[in-house]
Amino acid sequence: MSINSKPAGQLPEAPVSGPLNGVVVLDLTRVVAGPYCTMMLADQGATVIKIESPSDPDYVRTFPPMLDAPGEPALSGFFAQYNRHKLGVTLDLKKSDGRALFLDMVARAHVVVENFRPGTMDRLGLGYAALREVNPRLVFTAISGFGQTGPYSSRPAFDNTAQAAGGLWSMNGSPGNPTRVGTIIGDLAASLYAAFGTLAALRQAERTGTGQLVDIAQQDAVLTLTENAVVDYFTTGKVAAPLGNEHPFVRPYGRFACQDGYVFFGAYTDKFWREACTAFNEPQLADDPEIDTMQKRFGTEVYERRVRPLVEGWLQSRTKAELEALAGDRFPLTAIRNIAEVVGDPHVRARHMLTQVKHGAAEASVFSSAVHLSAVTPPTDSRAPLLGEDNEAVYRGWLSVDKTRFDALRHAGVLS
Incomplete structure (x- = not known):
């Protein structure tokens, strides 16, 4: 049951003007496989509300490089890079009042994105089946290592898990020396597919009035990055192996x-x-x-x-x-x-591929959006939220929680 019955107020205006203005995304994700997805949605104008546990926030808030500002605690540039343009609130979903408040948010949102291990949201009573009862139009995007179905679905996973299980690790590197791709390609690829799947499901919800579950697995995402390895195996029986800097069928290349x-x-x-x-x-x-x-x-x-x-x-x-x-x-x-040469490249700068993100009193230079729309002017700067920075704007402003109730939730540790 909702903890308040007042009509919804207004969310702060989205920091970016774009085609997704008016779309409200509840972001329960952490690290990169998820935050990158929701950041891309925020880059296009969606109002993304990053929801973190007050006692166990997104632990990349401690990841280097740390940004220093005079008289301020050090803040993570890594966090800032993947959480720009978002509102930040705290909420303890393990407490009944926290779950009730979340359901109020779901009733007024368009998208929920989570990257917990499959079954976690169901155990909280907040799985897709429960949330669609509150909001039939809801798009529920779930990102995990192995997906919501299949014999491996409950296994824990990191990016390296996906590179190993998806076949990419076995075919990257030099002959006889399989090597992981030198970036978190499993997290990044899953986030890209999640953003695409979310937009596709949103489009269908607009047409039909019915939302759906978007199931994204890191293993699946990595498998699709293996170029011709699958078709080559089924056609010729050849198992792809590391080629170093060579190409399997064109030279010199x-x-x-x-x-x-x-x-x-x-x-x-x-x-x-x-x-x-x-x-x-x-x-x-x-x-x-x-x-x-x-x-x-x-x-x-x-x-x-x-x-x-x-x-x-x-x-x-x-x-x-x-x-x-x-x-x-x-x-x-x-x-x-190298990266120093890339960020100094005049073409990269002409493409506006670098931007500034404010995080508290500090500022970080990060990569910008790779999506360039002719009718949209990209923002010149942005901000990443401090922990719980927008609690009052979201809970008191948007959900119309009165001050007495808001203070009680803070005292109970449901909010920070």
């Missing part, structure tokens, strides 16, 4: 050394190969009958004897900048940049 580092050289098509031969002052090689087609250049013996030494000779005496200038728009050649 990989990492090559140059004077001051490495570049990606990918002039493998006949058109691009001809352009490369001309750029490196050996146009006659494009018509050399031993290496004049993609198929011929891919053959291992010819590639190792003729093509690889040729490309290595072109590149090794030039710098990354010289090679990029030489290639220009003619054929694919890109410097392999």
Whole structure:
């Protein structure tokens, strides 16, 4: 039963103007597989309310790098990066008053996103079956390691779990040395699919008046990133293995050394190969009958004897900048940049791919949204919420909880 029967008040205006203005998202997620999803929704104008336990908040609030501001406690830049544009409240869902307050929120929201282990929300009495009784239009997005169904669904999982179980770990790295992808690709991929699935379900709810459960598994997400490994296995029986910097069926296409580092050289098509031969002052090689087609250049013996030494000779005496200038728009050649070089790249800045996030009195530079809409002006700055920062605005303002009740909830530890 609702703890108050007053009509809903107004939420603070969404910090971003965008196509999702008016959509209210209740965000129960923590770490990255979930917060990144809801951040993407907030980037497009949704009002995202991040809900954290007052006694056990999102523990990435302690993850480095820490941001220092004079006279203020250190705050996490990692947290700020994945929680921009969100409102922040505290709520203890293990207490009956907390669950009742959450149901009030659900009745007025459009989306709930959670990334607990399957069954956790049901044990709290807040699973999808219960919430759709309160709000039939609700979209309930659940992100987990192995999904809501299947024999592994109850297993705990991290990003490495997904990379291992989804096959990506086994085929990444160098031959004989499987290596995890050097970022949390399982968390990030699951978040991207969760955002897409949530929007698809929202669209259907708009048409039909009925919401649904969006079930996202990290293992599933990683499996879809394995390129041709699945179809190749079922077609030829071949099990994908690490190839290092090589490609399974096109050459030359990989990492090559140059004077001051490495570049990606990918002039493998006949058109691009001809352009490369001309750029490196050996146009006659494009018509050399031993290496004049993609198929011929891919053959291992010819590639190792003729093509690889040729490309290595072109590149090794030039710098990354010289090679990029030489290639220009003619054929694919890109410097392999470190992060310092990436954030200093004029193209990255022209694409507005860096933004500032305020977190308390501190500020962090983070990556911006990769979604560019022609009718929407991206924000130039943003903020991430302090723990419970928006309790009054959400509970007293939006849910119309009176001051006596609000103070009692705080005293009982339901809120902070």
